[in-house]
Amino acid sequence: MHHFKDWINKMHNKSPHPPGNSPLEQLPNELLFRILDFLDSHSSPSVAGMRDWFMFNDIPSSPNNTQATRPTLPCLSVSHRMHDVAVPILYRNIKLVQQEISDEGRNFQFFRAINLNARLPSLIRTLDLSDSRISGWPWLIPRAMTLIPRLRSLHLQLSNLIQLDDEKLQTVFFGMPNLESLTIENTRTKTHGSSLAKVLQTLESANPTSVSRIRSLICRTDSDPNHSGTPAESVEFIDSGVLGRFLQRFPGLQALDLADTSVNPKSLLAININSRLQYIRITKCQDSDTATLAHFLASHTAVNSSLVVLDGSGITFNERETSSILENLPPTLRSLNLDGSMMTSNHVPLLQKLSRNLEELKIGNGLTMNDVEATVLGPCFKFHPANTRRSVNVARNSKDAPGQELVLGPMRDAIAICKLRQRLASVSPIAAKIHMKKSRLRHLNLGSMDEEEQGRIANSVLLGEQSKPLELIVVSGIKSEDYLVLGKVSEGCGWKDKWFNGMVWVERG
Template identity: 50%
Template structure:
């Protein structure tokens, strides 16, 4: 408050700048644009191939975050200079939402473009996933013709169902600058099988025609209410996308044999498959290890819904390219014998979600060895054996702090035991910044209270997610985190610790 008063006293009596001559307005367009972009909240990445983070952005936000929609409209009234820079930013990414008024927001947008046709060239992203679907069949073809520079289009599955076959083909093939297409089932009343009806309209396309799409997302959303998909649908459709770099099939059933029909010229950087339809996942593992579209370019692979066997997991770990930065094998079966393969991957991985079957000792070895040596973890007593009987509960006020102090001493002693191994001093360190151990047994997750991962030698590790940890162990971590440079977070049933 005092600094504000000091600033006010300095500014009193100072002549105001003439329009367009202030220090802010004299900044280059690039700097002024960056400043205005800071006013817009960042949204979590979905299937973006350029996102720096993926899994960490899926963590729930704090309940104290309001996530209010920030409007840059007041910037238009500051000056002509600010107006010229802010207007393209306002219209660059348009998301239409349903409002309780007489005029549809989609119709208002088209009317604004009719009044000022130059606005159409500013729109790069159009998101209709939260707008009412009524009348879309008549408005969408017109809007596609009005938006020549549209690069990203987000539609509801129910909206796609309203379009005639020619309009559907225009969405996939008729927009020269469209790079990203998202089809999302955000309405619970929409039959998820509509997606297959939409894709069937593409089967009659000329084989010589190809789409320019770089990112395709088909998220049916309803995991357990899907009929079995016709395996030929994706086989017949995916071959028309030679430029694909991102494919998101979250909660969409697909026969993994259909993936083999993907155009060999495609170079995937992002692949998410959470509902593999096969009775076994052998074909999917073979595709990931051998297909030219993924075996040299893949950056993000989310197979969180696929239960790979240990043998298939071994095949995957051996076949992933050095370009991989994010790996989610949460439901896969793993074993201690795969630690060397995971160690090799962690030299370039930045986000890792491990599967079932590993221990906390294995996880520590994956991230810390062979570069570091450290003492073995102290064996833990069963939680049932340390609970205080009701008749001795009055001693808990004394025993509780003593027990916490002993736990902290054991952790500090183990962290102090970490030392570099001279013969492995040139070995590459792990680059993992985000680690998800939620698939480990609850008892193994609880061993994080005595883990060397909480020490400084585990850097650059920044997040550790342990969603299935017991209440007792989560309370223990809450007491330990502050003393070793971490803070605990708990939101929407997910527990994680974050390095300060």
């Protein structure tokens, strides 16, 4: 604070730089662009979605994060120099909002602006029309495709896609040479879930040989439990042949998101063998034959040599299917979510091997805290077992009379911290395995474990220095009063915590 006040006093007697001549504006274009891009709160993920990892999306604001994003728009009025650099950032990702189409509407003004300024259309990389529940759609999408030649990512509503004629449908899927990512969302309650399958049948009958350059294909159904009103129907592909033949026409496919859809897993086996999938999201896919789905994940050439992110949460793979998947996942994998699957201590060696490359892991049902500790530390470290440790819930449920709690509460917390420090001190490297590759896990979600086992995090060696680079642990099912104890324990060994919707994020400070 004192340094900031000194800086203000120093600047009092200085006149401002003329527009365009400040030291900031004299920076090279590339560097100034990076600075303004850092201010943008809507930076786009990679086209294929590889960095759009499941835990990253689920995490609320970090307890360590003290920075705030700022809009780029005010930079336009600083000077011509700043305007020229900021405009590409401002127009890079466009999302049209819900409103009625009119000559005075913002959506109409947007298209009029890019029609009059030849520079603007070439700057747009992402156009999101998924929330634009407006009239005039039959002309809006074709106009967007005509005016925005370098569009790389397009988001559409299923209800609007089915309004297009055959020629425009062909253009969306096969006729936009720069389009790399296509997202189709169904959030309209009046749109039948089978409508997309009918669209694919139309495409097949019109031109069955066209090949698409799209690398990222996303099909989502609104499954948000907080969504007001009647939920939309799940997009369904009951006929495996329709979707299978469609996926064969995407030889460059790298990302496939079919979350909350009804998919026959046989259609996934028909994915083009030249594809190299890096991102697969099949969260809560309904009507799934888990055996066929596990076979696809374990054996298909598009998966077993290139996969980076696998989000299969909500799918109940049995123990054998889980083993088959874990045994065949490639070393390229960085993010894994199998929170609905059955896991046992027999899977620990497989998880240990994967953790040498994984950065994010959300485990399945059935593991104990001992299993998790062995997964992260077991190959390279030895430590005392914690047979006598108790979960936070058990410790707090055995409270003394309220009058004694003021004294015994802090004592109990201090004892818990001492016991944790004793366990952490017991961790030592295994000499014979000192050169073995350690776990690379940074994010670990334990939300699928038994609540009693999750409570044992308060006495876990995962909170020690030896678990680095682990920096975030997520637990759930902990009561608010128990969270207070966990908070004190984590703070005592250099971690910070945050309570969010019944879940606790514990982050290394």
